[in-house]
Amino acid sequence: MAPTGNVRSFIWNHFLKLEKGKAQCRICMETYSFSRGSTSNLKRHFKLKHRTTHG
Ligand SMILES: [Zn+2]
Numbered sequence: 113m114a115p116t117g118n119v120r121s122f123i124w125n126h127f128l129k130l131e132k133g134k135a136q137c138r139i140c141m142e143t144y145s146f147s148r149g150s151t152s153n154l155k156r157h158f159k160l161k162h163r164t165t166h167g
Contacts, residue, residue, distance in 0.1 A: 123151045126158055137162075 127135040127144075135154055136143045139162050146153045 121151055123154050123158065126162070127151075127154050 126138050128138055129135055130143065133148060134143055134145050135151075137154075137157065142157075144154055144157060
């Protein structure tokens with residue numbers, strides 16, 4: 113199992129990693145592509161559609 117210490121991206125609590133460069137939103141089940149190393153695309157979607165927390 114993976115060691116702890118990679119909890120940096122909260123986004124992966126809400127997205128499911130698919131094949132390389134793709135992720136699926138757990139809430140609306142939409143599939144999005146994202147650049148390697150950059151999840152800003154997913155964060156943007158989450159903030160726009162499912163934002164629950166401030167910041
Ligand atoms: Zn969504």
